[in-house]
Amino acid sequence: MNKHFARTILTVAGLLAGLAGASAHPHVWVTMQNELVYAPDGAITGLRYNWTFDDMFSAFATQGVDAKKPGQFTREDLAPLAKENINSLKDFGYFTVAKANGKKIELKEPTDYYLDYNVKDTVLTLHFTVPLKTPIKTKELNLEIYDPEYFVDFSFKDVKEPVTLAGAPSACKLTIAKPQEAAVPPGQQLGEAFFNQLSAADNWGAQFANKISVKCP
Amino acid sequence: MRIVAGGRTSDTIGQFGFLLAATLLVAALIDAALVHAALAQGTPFGGPRPGTAPVPTSGIVGWLFAKQAEFYRQFSGLIRASKADGSAAWSLMGVSFLYGIFHAAGPGHGKAVISSYLVANEETWLRGVVLSFLSALMQAMVAIAIVGLAAVVLHASAATMNGAVNWIETLSYLLIIVVGLRLLWVKGRAFIAAARDLRRPKAAVGAAVTPAAAVKAAPDQHDHDHGHDHAHDHDHSHDHGHDHGHDHGHDHDHDHAHCDHPDHDHGHFHGHHHDHDHDDASAWGHAHAPEPEELAGPGGWKRGLSAIFAVGLRPCSGAILVLVFALAQGLFWVGAASTFVMGLGTFITVAAIATIAVSARSWASRMASARSGYGNLAMRGIEAAAALVIIGFGALLLGGYIVNERMVGF
Numbered sequence: 001m002n003k004h005f006a007r008t009i010l011t012v013a014g015l016l017a018g019l020a021g022a023s024a025h026p027h028v029w030v031t032m033q034n035e036l037v038y039a040p041d042g043a044i045t046g047l048r049y050n051w052t053f054d055d056m057f058s059a060f061a062t063q064g065v066d067a068k069k070p071g072q073f074t075r076e077d078l079a080p081l082a083k084e085n086i087n088s089l090k091d092f093g094y095f096t097v098a099k100a101n102g103k104k105i106e107l108k109e110p111t112d113y114y115l116d117y118n119v120k121d122t123v124l125t126l127h128f129t130v131p132l133k134t135p136i137k138t139k140e141l142n143l144e145i146y147d148p149e150y151f152v153d154f155s156f157k158d159v160k161e162p163v164t165l166a167g168a169p170s171a172c173k174l175t176i177a178k179p180q181e182a183a184v185p186p187g188q189q190l191g192e193a194f195f196n197q198l199s200a201a202d203n204w205g206a207q208f209a210n211k212i213s214v215k216c217p
Numbered sequence: 218m219r220i221v222a223g224g225r226t227s228d229t230i231g232q233f234g235f236l237l238a239a240t241l242l243v244a245a246l247i248d249a250a251l252v253h254a255a256l257a258q259g260t261p262f263g264g265p266r267p268g269t270a271p272v273p274t275s276g277i278v279g280w281l282f283a284k285q286a287e288f289y290r291q292f293s294g295l296i297r298a299s300k301a302d303g304s305a306a307w308s309l310m311g312v313s314f315l316y317g318i319f320h321a322a323g324p325g326h327g328k329a330v331i332s333s334y335l336v337a338n339e340e341t342w343l344r345g346v347v348l349s350f351l352s353a354l355m356q357a358m359v360a361i362a363i364v365g366l367a368a369v370v371l372h373a374s375a376a377t378m379n380g381a382v383n384w385i386e387t388l389s390y391l392l393i394i395v396v397g398l399r400l401l402w403v404k405g406r407a408f409i410a411a412a413r414d415l416r417r418p419k420a421a422v423g424a425a426v427t428p429a430a431a432v433k434a435a436p437d438q439h440d441h442d443h444g445h446d447h448a449h450d451h452d453h454s455h456d457h458g459h460d461h462g463h464d465h466g467h468d469h470d471h472d473h474a475h476c477d478h479p480d481h482d483h484g485h486f487h488g489h490h491h492d493h494d495h496d497d498a499s500a501w502g503h504a505h506a507p508e509p510e511e512l513a514g515p516g517g518w519k520r521g522l523s524a525i526f527a528v529g530l531r532p533c534s535g536a537i538l539v540l541v542f543a544l545a546q547g548l549f550w551v552g553a554a555s556t557f558v559m560g561l562g563t564f565i566t567v568a569a570i571a572t573i574a575v576s577a578r579s580w581a582s583r584m585a586s587a588r589s590g591y592g593n594l595a596m597r598g599i600e601a602a603a604a605l606v607i608i609g610f611g612a613l614l615l616g617g618y619i620v621n622e623r624m625v626g627f
Contacts, residue, residue, distance in 0.1 A: 025285045025320075027534055056293045056538050059545035064374030084376065122545075153286075 026153035029054040032145065033157045036214065038167040043135035044214075047096065047107075047143070048166070051126045052157070058124040062117070071119065078115040078124070085126055086113050094130050095154065097144040106133035139216055146179070146209035154210050155179070163212050172216040179208040281322050288316040289535055292555075296543050299551050306551055313539075313555040317353075317562020320535065327352060327528045328567050330393055330610055332574035334524045337400045337603035339578070345571035348521050350564045355529030356536075357560030359385070361553050363532060364540040369549065375541075382537065385530055390615040392527035397607030399520075404604045408597035415594060533559065 035048040053061065065081060067073045089095070090109060098105040113128035145154050156162035156178060163176050291312050298305035321328065331352060335345045363381055367373040373381075536556045543552025581599060585592030 025282050025289065027289075027538060029290075054293070056542045059542040060538050061375050063368055063541050063545070064372055064377065 026150055028057045028152045030152055030154045031157045032154060032210070033159065033162055034145075034212070035164045035166050036141075036168065036212075037129070038165065038169070039135055040167065041137070042169045042216070043137045044132060044141060044168075045135040046129050046131040047094075047098070048129045049094070049127070051154075052118075053124045053126070055122050058117075058122060061124055071122075073115075073117040073124075075114050075116055078117060082113055082115040082126065085115070086110055086128060089128075092147070095145055095147055095152070096130065098132075099142045100136050100138035101140050102142075105136065107131070108133050137216075141212075141214040141216075143212040144206075144209040145212070146205045148205040150205040150208055153208065156210060165214065168214070169216055172214055175213045175215075177211040177213075179210060281319055284319045285316060288312050288319065292316075292535075292539050293542055296539070296546055296548060296551060296555075299548055300546055306554075309551065309555055310558045313558040314562045316535065317559035317564075318566050319562075320533065320559070321353075321563040321566035327356075327563075328570045330396075330528050330607055331524065331567060332570055333603040333606045333610070334396070334400070334521075335571055335574045336578045337404055337600045337607065338520065339600070340521070340575060342572060342575045344521065345575045346568045348525050349567040349571045351522075352525035352529040353560040353564035353567060354557075355525060356532055356563065357556045359530060360532035360536040360540060360556050364537060364544065364552075365549075368541060368544055378537070378541075382532065382534075385532070387615065389527055389530040390611050392523070392530065392611075393614065394608055394611030396520075396524050396527050397604055397609075397611055399523075400604035401601060401608060404597065404600040408594070408601040411594040411597040415591065533563075535559070 030051045030053055032052075033050045035050075036044055037046045037048055039045050061081060062073055062078075065073060065077055067077045086109075094107060094110075096107065098107065108131040110128040110130050113126070115124055115126050117124055147154065156176065163174060165172060165174055292309070295305050295309040295312060299309055331345075331349060334340075335348070340348070363378060363385075367378045367381060371377075536559055539555055539559075540549070540552040543549055543555070578599070582596055585596045
């Protein structure tokens with residue numbers, strides 16, 4: 001018995017460990033309606049997110065939350081939960097990778113947030129604004145939203161404009177790309193550069209990234 | 218696996234190999250703990266969540282992954298529909314069953330630990346299947362118990378349930394390590410004993426020429442030198458008892474200085490060597506590694522139960538979400554039934570994998586038996602390695618290197 005033996009063990013363990021890492025599939029689905037907020041001088045100041053969770057997760061999250069009227073949670077009822085969510089999201093960088101001209105942008109803690117509950121669909125929506133550490137004027141802004149572990153699946157809300165620009169200079173052009181979507185919106189070209197720049201992480205979740213790009217001349 | 222034959226070299230290297238493997242695993246464990254501490258991060262929307270692991274993006278695993286997600290997404294609609302229409306409950310059961318099969322087929326620690334356990338423990342196919350069934354059943358029951366107790370009885374929040382699951386998860390990983398360590402203790406010694414058996418014939422020659430008095434005189438170092446020094450000292454055997462005893466002391470010191478200097482384990486291995494001398498009923502005699510037949514005996518079930526307990530303790534994240542959702546719809550029992558059916562699906566997959574593990578082992582065993590002495594050594598080696606794999610798994614899971622399944626963790 002020798003080093004080969006030890007190496008064999010470690011190799012096998014490593015192999016199995018690698019395989020075991022693949023066990024997760026999404027357990028939470030988020031549909032997003034996002035807004036990029038601009039200052040009057042044309043600098044982007046923050047990201048206003050409205051994330052709606054799927055009904056199963058919403059039921060789980062609201063388990064044990066007391067409502068004055070059963071099953072009808074108000075913002076006040078959900079305030080402690082919202083706080084918890086925002087705190088946890090911080091550790092994940094709000095699932096957002098933001099870059100200006102290819103350089104990473106720092107984000108700040110949201111101060112403005114709340115949860116509301118849609119009684120008809122029994123789903124929760126988390127509304128929050130993530131401010132940029134320093135507002136920035138940039139020719140090219142790229143955002144990627146995804147969970148590297150793909151425990152959470154993000155997608156744009158199925159509306160005409162799931163992403164909007166609030167107060168951006170009129171010359172700015174917005175492009176969005178859904179995950180694994182080869183099709184480029186008509187009349188627009190997503191250059192190689194767009195995707196190359198967004199090499200935030202070569203991990204599993206990245207292939208499910210939702211991409212937002214804003215170009216200002 | 219390469220086996221170095223021949224007296225002293227094989228012995229020293231063999232022990233070294235084991236020490237190395239054990240040391241590396243301990244190092245990995247400590248490393249895992251440190252990295253985990255450094256990366257310690259919460260879960261979005263509450264609850265802890267360990268680091269990431271790379272994941273295959275395509276192929277079979279990718280397909281399994283897509284299927285699971287597909288079935289999983291049907292749960293909420295079917296549970297809702299069950300409220301108005303009883304037949305939807307049947308569809309729910311069907312989807313739960315398929316989800317269980319696919320979910321367990323995707324890589325996960327349960328199968329890996331159970332398979333390694335079966336390999337390490339020389340279990341039969343039937344027992345492999347029974348253990349798979351019990352672990353799947355236990356997983357389902359734990360999920361129902363957590364949601365039943367926390368949500369139905371205590372009206373606890375999601376955060377509380379997360380906390381409970383995380384606590385149980387840690388306990389489960391620790392138990393996996395304990396099960397692995399225990400197996401390693403048994404199998405590692407069986408392996409060392411097998412390694413020694415290979416040299417036994419030579420040692421026996423030495424013993425024959427050694428006066429019994431000399432054995433008693435220096436019981437501790439005695440047989441150590443025996444096995445090894447024989448080649449050296451053979452010509453001395455003429456000199457007889459007297460000199461022999463002397464040689465012992467001398468040779469011993471010698472070895473120390475030359476060969477085994479780097480590691481300090483000399484004393485330890487003396488013990489092992491000594492224990493091989495069945496003739497005296499010292500404490501070491503008791504510590505002799507059990508024979509395979511003893512391990513497969515009735516006590517084996519108890520050990521098996523500890524393994525399924527360790528594995529089955531951690532509930533499936535999907536099951537908990539389904540249960541809570543069903544509860545919110547006022548259909549807890551539908552959720553509970555779905556959880557059991559998921560467990561049934563899981564059982565089928567795990568049993569299939571267990572069958573592969575048991576077959577692989579018996580194949581290896583047949584191969585090994587064709588090679589007399591070394592075959593036995595190889596089998597003991599495989600068993601010890603399987604025990605190490607279990608420990609490694611427990612450590613990696615505990616350290617957050619393997620993302621098991623981000624529970625509720627949200």
